[in-house]
Amino acid sequence: MRNFSFYNPTRIHFGEGQIGKQLAREIPPGSRVLVTHGGGSIFSNGIWDQVEQALAGYHFSRFAGIEANPQYDTLLRAVAQARSEQCDFILAVGGGSVIDGSKFIAAALAYPGEPFDLLSGSKPKAAVPMGCVLTLAATGSESNPHGVVTHVERQEKLPFSSPLLYPRFAILDPTTTYSLPPRQIGNGVVDAFVHTTEQYLTYPAEAPLQDRYAEGLLRTLIKEGPKALANPQDYAVRANLMWCATQALNGLLGCGVPQDWATHMIGHELTALYHIDHAQTLAVVLPALLAERREAKRGKLLQFAERVWDIRTGDEDARIDAAIAATRAFFEQMGLPTRLSGHGLDADAVPQVLAQLERHGMTALGEQREIDLACSERILLRAL
Numbered sequence: 001m002r003n004f005s006f007y008n009p010t011r012i013h014f015g016e017g018q019i020g021k022q023l024a025r026e027i028p029p030g031s032r033v034l035v036t037h038g039g040g041s042i043f044s045n046g047i048w049d050q051v052e053q054a055l056a057g058y059h060f061s062r063f064a065g066i067e068a069n070p071q072y073d074t075l076l077r078a079v080a081q082a083r084s085e086q087c088d089f090i091l092a093v094g095g096g097s098v099i100d101g102s103k104f105i106a107a108a109l110a111y112p113g114e115p116f117d118l119l120s121g122s123k124p125k126a127a128v129p130m131g132c133v134l135t136l137a138a139t140g141s142e143s144n145p146h147g148v149v150t151h152v153e154r155q156e157k158l159p160f161s162s163p164l165l166y167p168r169f170a171i172l173d174p175t176t177t178y179s180l181p182p183r184q185i186g187n188g189v190v191d192a193f194v195h196t197t198e199q200y201l202t203y204p205a206e207a208p209l210q211d212r213y214a215e216g217l218l219r220t221l222i223k224e225g226p227k228a229l230a231n232p233q234d235y236a237v238r239a240n241l242m243w244c245a246t247q248a249l250n251g252l253l254g255c256g257v258p259q260d261w262a263t264h265m266i267g268h269e270l271t272a273l274y275h276i277d278h279a280q281t282l283a284v285v286l287p288a289l290l291a292e293r294r295e296a297k298r299g300k301l302l303q304f305a306e307r308v309w310d311i312r313t314g315d316e317d318a319r320i321d322a323a324i325a326a327t328r329a330f331f332e333q334m335g336l337p338t339r340l341s342g343h344g345l346d347a348d349a350v351p352q353v354l355a356q357l358e359r360h361g362m363t364a365l366g367e368q369r370e371i372d373l374a375c376s377e378r379i380l381l382r383a384l
Helices: 018-026 047-054 074-085 095-111 113-118 182-197 208-231 235-248 263-276 278-292 298-307 315-331 349-359 373-382
Strands: 009-016 031-036 059-063 089-094 130-134 146-151 158-161 169-172
Touching: 009 018, 018 047, 018 130, 018 169, 031 095, 031 349, 047 089, 059 074, 074 095, 074 146, 089 095, 089 278, 095 113, 095 130, 095 146, 095 158, 113 146, 113 158, 130 146, 158 263, 169 235, 182 208, 182 235, 182 263, 182 278, 182 315, 208 235, 208 298, 208 315, 263 278, 263 349, 263 373, 278 315, 278 373, 298 315, 315 349, 349 373
Parallel strands: 009 169, 031 059, 031 089, 089 130, 130 169
Antiparallel strands: 146 158
16 A cells, blocks of 8 residues: 545535535635526525525525536636625525535635736645535535636636645535436446546555445445436435545545546546536446556456456456456446547547646556546547
8 A cells, every 4th residue: 555645624514404404604704606507406405595695694695507517617706706795604595516616716715916827737725715505416526625617718628636625524415416317317326436436446555444435335326326216205225325436636646546537637628528417427437448458457447347346257358358347338228428429429529628637747647647638539539
């Protein structure tokens, strides 16, 4: 196991009714709150009523319209509104995109320079405090310091991160996810699944606890994901999926082990270029990447086959093939295409994605930094 430092200050309030019980307790009295959200679903499903009631007595300003891939220009408008209203606390009500966007707003409000600097390597030295009410279990952004923002004109999806951007608190009420459409349910399950594999499907690192932890998350997602599609208002199912998604990317799973985020980096370019949902790009890239990198990942792929998919018969190559096929079938069961053709793309898309990877310096990806542009090309061609 590698050396590591672990820190996660986000306070989690989990369960039905926690918005009313905890929200007002967590926001300092006298705060001027910017409430951020996406579309109008929080009004139709009753979430806004709970939030508004909990904020009685606070001055708050509401900013709507943060996109599924939060856009830089939209977030700048939110920053301007927060400054105009003298807001000193951010409350994100939504899924990972709203939370990511709110992290950027929190950093930009306290940043003296050009906000785009925060997406091009500059680290914030301060940030406005923020908390969140999670309505879509997927990214784990509710309990980590990371975010991704899309710059439409530049066709770039740009990550940022700072320990200052951990949410102070996160309220996780599984009932807030009941009204999600099947596409978002499937996206959330696959996003959490791929977050887990990118910290697990690398090479053996003498970290059996992390391995078992990852395998437990994966098996739970495989079992509970289809149930959420069949019965969206099953509280136990939605609770388990919500907690899995948080645990998949709160930092604990990756302690002391090698990590491979190549699927995400390639997927980001597909989203930026073709506006494909983030999780849907992961469903396309991961099976192809595992097939291309099967020798480098052989030991963990065999472990994955046995412990996650219960595949124990056949020679090694047959077991690896079966595990990759089972992964692909699971993604498709959750409603996500696993081929670029499923999104209307063909081989003409490959050079464009490679050009973006080169432009962003993504030329040595993976846990062993061996995924160069030629390897990325083979992965994309496998994904056709």
